[in-house]
Structures are given as structure tokens and as C-alpha cells.
Amino acid sequence: MKLFLPLDSAAVAVGADAVADEISRVTAKMGHSVTLVRTGSRGLFWLEPMLEIEDENAVGGRRAFGPVSPEMIAPLLDGNFSDDHPAALGAVGDIDFLKAQTRMIFSRCGITDPLSLEDYKIHGGMTGFGAAQKMSPKTIVEEITTSGLRGRGGAAFPAGIKWNAVRKAKADQKYIVCNADEGDSGTFADRMIMEGDPFLLIEGMVIAGLAVGASKGFIYLRSEYPVAEHILTAALASARADGLLGASVGGTGKAFDIDVFMGAGAYICGEETALLESLEGKRGQVRAKPPLPALEGLDGKPTLVHNVISLCTVPSVLANGGAWYRDFGVGKSTGTMPFQLAGNIKYGGLFEAPFGLELGDLVNRIGGGTRTGQQVRAVQVGGPLGAYLPLSELDIPLDYEAFAQIGAGVGHGGITVFDDSVDLAAQAKYAFDFCAHESCGKCTPCRIGSVRGGELMASIIAKRQNGGDVAGTLDLVADLCEVMEDGSLCAMGGMTPVPVKSAIQYFPEDFTGETDLTGRTDFTGEKNK
Amino acid sequence: MQTSIAALIKPFVCDTGGLLKALHAVQNTYGYIDAVAVPVIADVFNLSKAEIKGVISFYEDFRRSPAGHHVIKICQAEACQAVGARDLTEKIRSALGFGGPFSGCDTSVTGRITLEPVYCLGLCASGPAAMLDGVPRGRLNSEDFTREIKALENGAEG
Incomplete structure (x- = not known):
């Protein structure tokens, strides 16, 4: 019997390790012959911990159970994982949430053992590298350009242009830097793929290295992701042992290696120039651009900085061609x-x-x-x-x-x-406060503007309750937003006005206090109300 | 201590970003970065003490005083706010006797618990989320988790 249980942080956070311990305990005691594989997560977090059992007759080859608690393990084993169990979800391939997806990047996540390079290769890994190996650097970059891939970190800059700039730059040393400082609340794709399919990121970085002529890569990982650190470190060791990293990458004669570099709790280090400063061991303060990192990045050398998901997309593009990718x-x-x-x-x-x-x-x-x-x-x-x-x-x-x-x-x-319990004035205040907390301090509109913004929002919230000139204060907020947008060095200060302005524009009643926040029953969702 | 710190960090001197690695190493070994470490690090890296202090103070992770026996980081970011992180935070803060917002060094009087804010643990569909001694925790119930923390504060190990 073969069982699969995620080791993903989001599964561990709701008790996956306790379930794994119970499986070991019960199977040892009862003498069941069970292999437990810790996989990445399928990403159905309301069903975690989600336990799967191999079943060649099921669509997708497995049946799933979730959420599973340690108490369920003995009965599940005794009942031979019958689909009559209350936690039974049926065949994995029949789960609507998965069926409705087009999984290109996450095709293996939740299926394979993230630390098995062999498993990675069996499930289609390394085909992108195989294709890239036969291409000239110029052709690899052309495929990326044709694909229309844009940076997935947030800025959506066309990847092909960036790759070409680094490829053409003349230097004795170039770098690939993976931005794994996924600090945005509401996002966890980078974490999931690093924990669930780390070789995909390694393959993407190796291809990028071949394309732009870089021999060294860094994964700048946020310290809030200790599980990812552990998995990446182990995966990199396997990749080195396999010859995928090292003096002659996959037998190409070209050198490439990757180090994991731990951040230290600074949201701003997700901004690429702040990240580079941090990677040089300094305060993570934003640099003025130009020069662009593509020409003068890490230690002043040409550097391709990309988000995790951008790099994880690269193997698919190379394996299937840029034109194929572009059609999605x-x-x-x-x-x-x-x-x-x-x-x-x-x-x-x-x-x-x-x-x-x-x-x-x-x-x-x-x-x-x-x-x-x-x-x-x-x-x-x-x-x-x-x-x-x-x-x-x-x-x-x-x-x-x-x-x-x-x-x-x-x-x-x-x-x-x-x-409908959300108070958008409180959210707008939080946006300014967060900016104040995380600002690197280099430019004034962000450093000071965020503090003033938080104060203005606090005053609006007070006036909303006690009466006062809310409209006048909102005018000040509008002015402040304009200064921050136009005068900030990077997106931290420049885009903090986005949540603030949208909150005011779409939810004015939360600022003026004209609607009772506790009994919001008149919200109809009509435009321009 | 000074000699052992110097030995601990010397391997990082020539590394890319060696200073951050060194600071992590000092904190991992001693639990925090004591003021006596600053001149040692400055000397090893051939930087000024001001530069070392500047880097230490920039990053949330680096402590300048010892933390409690248990460290709890509670996510304060939007996705967790949407499912009750503010309520969870208030309950735990009041249970531990902390008033008002986070002060930056909230360690309980017994010295057993240090409470810190964190801005996203990547558990945004499983909030409210926290990290207890490095272990991720999700879908926390305010009452249950507060009780668990109280028990730790009262000396129960778990």
C-alpha cells in the first residue's frame, strides 16, 4: 500500500506531521506494509491534511481523503481506505477544483516526492533542459521572447527583453538571482512550488544560466519559509550529486551552481534592487535605477533577477516552445x-x-x-x-x-x-502603516508619507465616529497619494496609494461614516452608487 | 565569547552577503546578537560598528536581547486579517498581559513567551496563521490557541 501526504507548510500547519506520525505508529503496530511518501500539496487547503492512496483504477491513479486527523488513521487502515469513509473525496482526478485547472507549473506538485530527482525526471522534469541543451543561448532567449512570458513577481516586465539585455552584456561574471522573498499577503505560490517541486526552480535557473551566460545563481529566500529552506538545500545537494549543477551542467561543459541565501525579515527585499543590496550583506535599501540590474546588478555585474514562478515557467516554455506557450x-x-x-x-x-x-x-x-x-x-x-x-x-x-x-x-x-465585516478605512490605514513599517527609508515620500498617511487615516476614523471634516482630510490623503505615486523611488511608496485610493473610491461609506458599519444591509453592489 | 564569535563568523567573510550569513550564525548560536558582538563583527568584516548596527537594526529577524523560551509570531497581514487575526492577536496579547499594539520586544514577565508580529507566513488560505517555535500553525481558533499559549506561559511543555 502506498500513501501520499503533503509536507507543505500549509498541510503541516493544520496537523500533517501528526497524521504522518500516526501512520508510522499504527502501521508498525499492526504490521501493515505501507509506504508513506511526503509530497508537495495539491493546493486544496481547505482539505488539508489531504491523504492519498495509490489506486490504479481511480482517475488520476489515486483516491483522496481529507481533512484527515490522526484519529482517522487506524479506522482508515482497518477499513482498507473504503470510499464510504466520511472524509473520502473519491478519485483525485475527479476533484472539480483540480479538473478545472491548467496545471503547467504545478503539474507535479502534490504528485511527486519533492526530494526525488528520479521522480522529477519520470514525471516530465528535465525535458526543458534537454531542449535548451541543444539550442544556442540566442535561441533560448528567442523562445522566451516568443512565449510572451512576463515577470510573475508583480511588475509583469517582458522576460525576453530582460534575458536579452543580460545575455548581450559583456562581463567576466554574470548572475541569476531568484527572488523568493514572497512577502505579499495572499500569496503562497512560490512557497508551494519550492516545497513541492524544487527541481523545477533549479531547472529553470540552469536554463537561464545557459541562456545569459551566468555561472552562479542565488535563491534569495525569506526567513519566514523554513520548510522551503530545508527542501531547497536538500534538492540542491541532489542536483549537485547528479551533475545537474557543478562544473559541467548536465554534461554541457558549462558551469553553474546555486546557493540558497536567507533573508532576515524585510518586505522591501522583495524589490529587486533592495534584494541585491541585501544579498550583498547590506541594509536592504532600494537603489536608484538606472543602472538596471540586468547591466549592473549583484556586485555590479549583469544579473538576471526573476521571481520563482517566472523561473519555474521556463522549463515548460523550452520543452514545448514559446509559440505553444503564447497560445495560453x-x-x-x-x-x-x-x-x-x-x-x-x-x-x-x-x-x-x-x-x-x-x-x-x-x-x-x-x-x-x-x-x-x-x-x-x-x-x-x-x-x-x-x-x-x-x-x-x-x-x-x-x-x-x-x-x-x-x-x-x-x-x-x-x-x-x-x-461584509471588513472596514475599508481600517484597511486603508493598514496599507499606510504597513508601508511605514516596511519602508527602507531611502526616499522621503515613502518614509514620511506613509507615516502621515497613517495619521490621516486615524483622524478620518475618529472623525467618522465623532464628527468632523472628513472630506477635507480625504483631500489631504489625495494630495499625499499623488506625492507618493510620483515621488517614490520604488513600488513600495509608489503603489501604497493603490489600496488606499481604491478603498476610498469603491467604499466611500466606510470613510464618511454615512452607512452604519455594523448593519450594512443596503450594500447592493451597484456601480456608481 | 568574543573569540568564539570571531571564529564563528570568519568562514563567511569572503562569501557573497557574508555579513548577513554571519549575523544569522551569531543569532542561531546565541539566540540574539549581543552588543559585545558588534565590534567583533566589525573587526572581522573590516567595517565600522555603525555599519554593523545599521544592518542589524534594518532586519526584523535580528534581536538585540534574548527572546523568551518560546517565540510566537502571529501573522498581521491582510489575508489573516480577513479571518480574524486582529481578534486572535488581541486575545493573546491580553492573556499575556501586553497592552496596546506590538512594542517590538514583547516578552512575558515570566520570560517564557516572546510574541512578535509577522507579515505573512504564506499560509494565506489557512489563516489566521502563526509560527510557534518555528512550526507553522494554521486555521487557529482564538480561544483554543490563547489557551495553548497560556499553558506554555504557565510552564506546560507542548
Whole structure:
């Protein structure tokens, strides 16, 4: 009997390790012959810990049970994992949440043993590298350019342009830097893929190294992800032992190696120039651009800085061709995006799909609305620097251009749902406070503006209750937002106004106090009310 | 201590980002970065003491005083706010006798518990989330988790 249980942080956080211990204990005691494989997560977090059993007759080759508690293990083993068990979910391949996805990046996540390079290869890993090996660096970059891939960290910059700039740069040393400082609330795709399929990231970085002529890579990992650190470190050791990393990568004669570098708890280090400063062992303060990191990055050398998901997309592009990849998605938003359903949502988790899906469809139909069962009131897309959208805007398609048109962004694909108990003035205050807390301090609009913004919001919240000139204070907020947008060095200060302004625009009643916040029954979701 | 710190961090001097690695190493070994370590680190890395202090103070992870026996980081970010992180935080803070917002060094009077804010643990569909002594925790019930923390504060091991 072969069982599969995630080692993903989100499964561990709800008791997966206790379930694993119980499986070992019961099987040892009862003499069952059971192999337990710790996998990544399928990303159905409301069902974690989700236990799977190998069954060649089931669609997808496995049947699932979840959420599973340690007390269920002995009865499940005794009952031979009958589908009559209350936690039975049936064949994995029949689960709607999975069937509705297009899993390109996460195709192996939840299926394979993340630390088995052999398992990785059996399930289609290394085909991208195999294709890249036969291409010239120029051709690899052309495939990336053709794919239309855009940086998945949030800025959505065309990857091909960046790759070409680094490839053409003349230098004795170039670097690949993976930005694994996934600090945006509402996002966990980077963490999941690093914990669940680390060789994919390694393969992507190796291909990038071949393409731009870099011999050294760094994964800048946030310290909040200790499980990912452990898995990446072990995976890198296997890759070195296999010859995938080292003096002659996969027998190409070209050297490439990767180190994991731990951050130390600073949101701003997700900004690429702050990340590079931090990677040099300094305070994570933003650099003025130009020079671009592609030309003068780590230690002043040409550096390709990419988000985890961008690099994890590279093997698929090379394996199937840029033209194949380009056919997924809509317009200039090509390919798939791992959307992350987060916050107050019934079916929260990872949903990989081509761009173009409607936001409301994802939140209400696929995500099942709120976990609390209350009405969805606000949806924040793209992390702390993303817009708060009301029900009336949820018909927007998830693509970069549609979001840009309404002054919002898709960011890293995080979708955080709030029910009707949310106070958008408190959220706007939080946006400023968070910026004040995390600002690197280099530029004044961000360092000082965020503090003043928090004060203004506190004053609005007080005036809302006690009476006072809220409109006048909102004018000051508008002025402040303009200064921060136009005068900040990076997106931290420049985009903190996005959640603030969208909250004011779409939920004015939360600021003026005209609607009773506790008895919000008149919310109809009509536009321009 | 000074000699052992110097020996501990010397291997990182030539590494990319060696200073951050060194600071992590000191904190992992001693639990925090004592003021006496600063001149030693400055000397080994050939930097000024001000530069070392500047780096230590920039990053949330680096402590300048010892933490409690247990360290609890509670997520304060949006996805956890949406499912009751504010309520959870208030309950635990009041159970441990901390008033008002996070002060940056909230260690209980018994010295057993240090409570810290954290901005996202990547458990955004499983909130409210926390990390207890490095172990991720999700879908926390305010009452149950507060009781668990109280028990730790009262000396129960778990």
C-alpha cells in the first residue's frame, strides 16, 4: 500500500506531521506494509491534511481523503481506505477544483516526492533542459521572447527583453538571482512550488544560466519559509550529486551552481534592487535605477533577477516552445498564472489557469465565496499594494491590461477575499502603516508619507465616529497619494496609494461614516452608487 | 565569547552577503546578537560598528536581547486579517498581559513567551496563521490557541 501526504507548510500547519506520525505508529503496530511518501500539496487547503492512496483504477491513479486527523488513521487502515469513509473525496482526478485547472507549473506538485530527482525526471522534469541543451543561448532567449512570458513577481516586465539585455552584456561574471522573498499577503505560490517541486526552480535557473551566460545563481529566500529552506538545500545537494549543477551542467561543459541565501525579515527585499543590496550583506535599501540590474546588478555585474514562478515557467516554455506557450492566456497576458485564493474564502488554495478568467468566477464559483458564509464585500488582488475591489467590479478578467485600465494590478496573483465585516478605512490605514513599517527609508515620500498617511487615516476614523471634516482630510490623503505615486523611488511608496485610493473610491461609506458599519444591509453592489 | 564569535563568523567573510550569513550564525548560536558582538563583527568584516548596527537594526529577524523560551509570531497581514487575526492577536496579547499594539520586544514577565508580529507566513488560505517555535500553525481558533499559549506561559511543555 502506498500513501501520499503533503509536507507543505500549509498541510503541516493544520496537523500533517501528526497524521504522518500516526501512520508510522499504527502501521508498525499492526504490521501493515505501507509506504508513506511526503509530497508537495495539491493546493486544496481547505482539505488539508489531504491523504492519498495509490489506486490504479481511480482517475488520476489515486483516491483522496481529507481533512484527515490522526484519529482517522487506524479506522482508515482497518477499513482498507473504503470510499464510504466520511472524509473520502473519491478519485483525485475527479476533484472539480483540480479538473478545472491548467496545471503547467504545478503539474507535479502534490504528485511527486519533492526530494526525488528520479521522480522529477519520470514525471516530465528535465525535458526543458534537454531542449535548451541543444539550442544556442540566442535561441533560448528567442523562445522566451516568443512565449510572451512576463515577470510573475508583480511588475509583469517582458522576460525576453530582460534575458536579452543580460545575455548581450559583456562581463567576466554574470548572475541569476531568484527572488523568493514572497512577502505579499495572499500569496503562497512560490512557497508551494519550492516545497513541492524544487527541481523545477533549479531547472529553470540552469536554463537561464545557459541562456545569459551566468555561472552562479542565488535563491534569495525569506526567513519566514523554513520548510522551503530545508527542501531547497536538500534538492540542491541532489542536483549537485547528479551533475545537474557543478562544473559541467548536465554534461554541457558549462558551469553553474546555486546557493540558497536567507533573508532576515524585510518586505522591501522583495524589490529587486533592495534584494541585491541585501544579498550583498547590506541594509536592504532600494537603489536608484538606472543602472538596471540586468547591466549592473549583484556586485555590479549583469544579473538576471526573476521571481520563482517566472523561473519555474521556463522549463515548460523550452520543452514545448514559446509559440505553444503564447497560445495560453489572452492578449499580452500569455500563459498560465497560479492564482492564489486567500483570506476569507471557502475553497482557498492554488488555482493555476490561463489569464483571462473572470475574477468573480474565481472568487464565487471556484472559491465558493467566503469561509464565514457572509457576503463577499471586498477583494484585494495583488498583495498589500493591490486594489480593493467591490462586488460590482468582479466581472473584470484576470489579465494585466484589464487591471491596468482600472488602476489596479494582478501582481503576483494573490486574491484576498473579505466578507461584509471588513472596514475599508481600517484597511486603508493598514496599507499606510504597513508601508511605514516596511519602508527602507531611502526616499522621503515613502518614509514620511506613509507615516502621515497613517495619521490621516486615524483622524478620518475618529472623525467618522465623532464628527468632523472628513472630506477635507480625504483631500489631504489625495494630495499625499499623488506625492507618493510620483515621488517614490520604488513600488513600495509608489503603489501604497493603490489600496488606499481604491478603498476610498469603491467604499466611500466606510470613510464618511454615512452607512452604519455594523448593519450594512443596503450594500447592493451597484456601480456608481 | 568574543573569540568564539570571531571564529564563528570568519568562514563567511569572503562569501557573497557574508555579513548577513554571519549575523544569522551569531543569532542561531546565541539566540540574539549581543552588543559585545558588534565590534567583533566589525573587526572581522573590516567595517565600522555603525555599519554593523545599521544592518542589524534594518532586519526584523535580528534581536538585540534574548527572546523568551518560546517565540510566537502571529501573522498581521491582510489575508489573516480577513479571518480574524486582529481578534486572535488581541486575545493573546491580553492573556499575556501586553497592552496596546506590538512594542517590538514583547516578552512575558515570566520570560517564557516572546510574541512578535509577522507579515505573512504564506499560509494565506489557512489563516489566521502563526509560527510557534518555528512550526507553522494554521486555521487557529482564538480561544483554543490563547489557551495553548497560556499553558506554555504557565510552564506546560507542548
